[in-house]
Amino acid sequence: MKKQTKKDISALGYSEIKERLNTIMDNLEKGNVEMESLEELLEEANQLIQACFTKIAKAEKISKKWLDQMGE
Amino acid sequence: MSFLRLSEFVGKIKDTIDAEYYGETFKILAETTDIKIYYQKTYAFLKLIEKRGNEIIAEISASIWSNHFSIISKFQKETGQTLDQNLELLLEVEVQFHTRYGLRLSIVGIDSAFTLGKLEQQKDATLKLLLQKNPGFVFLKEGIYSSKNALTLIPEVVQNIALICAAGSDGRRDFVHELESNPWGMDYNIVEFNTQVQGEYAAKKMLEQLLKIEKHSDFFDCVCIVRGGGSNTDFTLFDDYELNLQLAKTGIPVFTGIGHERNVSIADLMASQYLKTPTKCAAFINEHNALYLSEIINIQNQMALAVEDLLYEERNGLEQYAGKVLLALDYYFKREKTELEYLHDKFGLMHPGNVVKRGFSLVRKNNKIVSKKADLKKDDKVLIELMDGIVNATITE
Numbered sequence: 001m002k003k004q005t006k007k008d009i010s011a012l013g014y015s016e017i018k019e020r021l022n023t024i025m026d027n028l029e030k031g032n033v034e035m036e037s038l039e040e041l042l043e044e045a046n047q048l049i050q051a052c053f054t055k056i057a058k059a060e061k062i063s064k065k066w067l068d069q070m071g072e
Numbered sequence: 073m074s075f076l077r078l079s080e081f082v083g084k085i086k087d088t089i090d091a092e093y094y095g096e097t098f099k100i101l102a103e104t105t106d107i108k109i110y111y112q113k114t115y116a117f118l119k120l121i122e123k124r125g126n127e128i129i130a131e132i133s134a135s136i137w138s139n140h141f142s143i144i145s146k147f148q149k150e151t152g153q154t155l156d157q158n159l160e161l162l163l164e165v166e167v168q169f170h171t172r173y174g175l176r177l178s179i180v181g182i183d184s185a186f187t188l189g190k191l192e193q194q195k196d197a198t199l200k201l202l203l204q205k206n207p208g209f210v211f212l213k214e215g216i217y218s219s220k221n222a223l224t225l226i227p228e229v230v231q232n233i234a235l236i237c238a239a240g241s242d243g244r245r246d247f248v249h250e251l252e253s254n255p256w257g258m259d260y261n262i263v264e265f266n267t268q269v270q271g272e273y274a275a276k277k278m279l280e281q282l283l284k285i286e287k288h289s290d291f292f293d294c295v296c297i298v299r300g301g302g303s304n305t306d307f308t309l310f311d312d313y314e315l316n317l318q319l320a321k322t323g324i325p326v327f328t329g330i331g332h333e334r335n336v337s338i339a340d341l342m343a344s345q346y347l348k349t350p351t352k353c354a355a356f357i358n359e360h361n362a363l364y365l366s367e368i369i370n371i372q373n374q375m376a377l378a379v380e381d382l383l384y385e386e387r388n389g390l391e392q393y394a395g396k397v398l399l400a401l402d403y404y405f406k407r408e409k410t411e412l413e414y415l416h417d418k419f420g421l422m423h424p425g426n427v428v429k430r431g432f433s434l435v436r437k438n439n440k441i442v443s444k445k446a447d448l449k450k451d452d453k454v455l456i457e458l459m460d461g462i463v464n465a466t467i468t469e
Contacts, residue, residue: 014228028378059231059261
């Protein structure tokens with residue numbers, strides 16, 4: 001499986017995070033994981049979950065400039 | 073020349089009118105106009121008219137006095153309709169004639185059921201028009217109206233919210249409070265698009281805000297239209313044709329929480345989600361997001377179990393392999409041992425000591441076994457090992 005870098009993960013949307021986690025989960029359940037790459041895979045899963053919780057706990061606020069442009 | 077003073081004449085008119093109408097109430101159908109409600113003084117003045125086409129064919133002044141002022145709030149609460157201009161109402165009236173102020177009708181009751189029926193008729197007509205003119209955006213399936221907006225996919229997590237509300241209103245406060253006090257620590261980005269939520273231009277203003285939001289549809293996860301309930305509310309704006317057409321077309325899911333228990337407005341039908349109040353609207357968003365979180369946590373838990381299973385299987389496999397290796401080694405060593413024992417026995421028989429025991433003798437010179445004649449010469453000292461002992465000897469020739 002292609003590994004996501006930390007930067008890639010932070011740019012993922014909620015759907016993509018869930019999709020990626022489901023893929024990892026699917027591979028784990030089917031045993032399609034080499035033991036040598038298990039730790040790396042779990043690290044990626046952990047990063048995905050953390051990214052998700054971080055995004056939910058801190059919404060990206062809209063900039064004042066953008067609001068001004070909208071006339072609000 | 074005989075004459076009557078004005079007061080006498082007007083008094084006679086009053087007597088005539090009172091004789092015919094005093095103490096009786098009448099039900100009349102009339103349209104309202106020029107309405108002025110004095111909430112602090114608790115009375116209202118208006119005109120009642122009847123039109124034929126655009127022509128007014130009957131007109132009379134009317135009032136709602138303090139002792140019946142509560143019928144206004146009762147009507148508004150029951151119908152969700154502000155007592156306003158150009159409403160056709162079924163009224164209960166008394167005829168009053170004042171010698172100075174003349175003839176007027178005193179309104180003592182407003183038939184809410186009649187108005188509700190009228191509103192339903194209007195709503196039905198608007199829905200049919202929306203469906204007829206916009207079949208790509210408005211649908212009717214199994215007797216239920218919906219719109220393209222209702223089919224819009226709600227994002228997994230709703231976080232960027234375009235909020236259409238009246239600035240500083242109770243509805244806005246309730247909505248934001250419910251979101252911000254969610255127990256899951258979820259953070260929201262709420263951008264307010266303030267507008268009027270009642271009055272003549274409310275639908276137009278709301279439509280403008282909806283169009284503005286549509287321009288930034290990439291940024292927002294949903295549009296929430298909220299308004300607090302209460303008696304002084306007008307819900308007819310949510311049945312407006314143009315507003316609902318735009319709502320049906322909007323590419324971002326629209327959630328309504330417009331605070332009414334009466335019935336469902338067209339905006340509710342066109343929206344992706346219809347909630348009864350602003351608080352319930354916010355609670356829906358919280359719960360929608362919580363569902364996603366619970367899915368992620370569920371995946372996390374399942375993942376832990378899957379890894380445990382994987383490691384268990386791996387360990388099991390290794391243990392089985394180790395067992396096989398041990399068995400193989402055991403077999404190998406046993407076989408080797410047997411072989412060694414055989415060799416030991418075989419070579420043991422050939423041991424010089426055993427050879428001597430079988431009746432042969434060994435000749436040693438300088439502690440080395442002599443096996444060839446050429447290794448010996450005259451006068452060599454040798455030892456002859458026999459079954460029952462060793463003899464020293466000297467080679468004589």
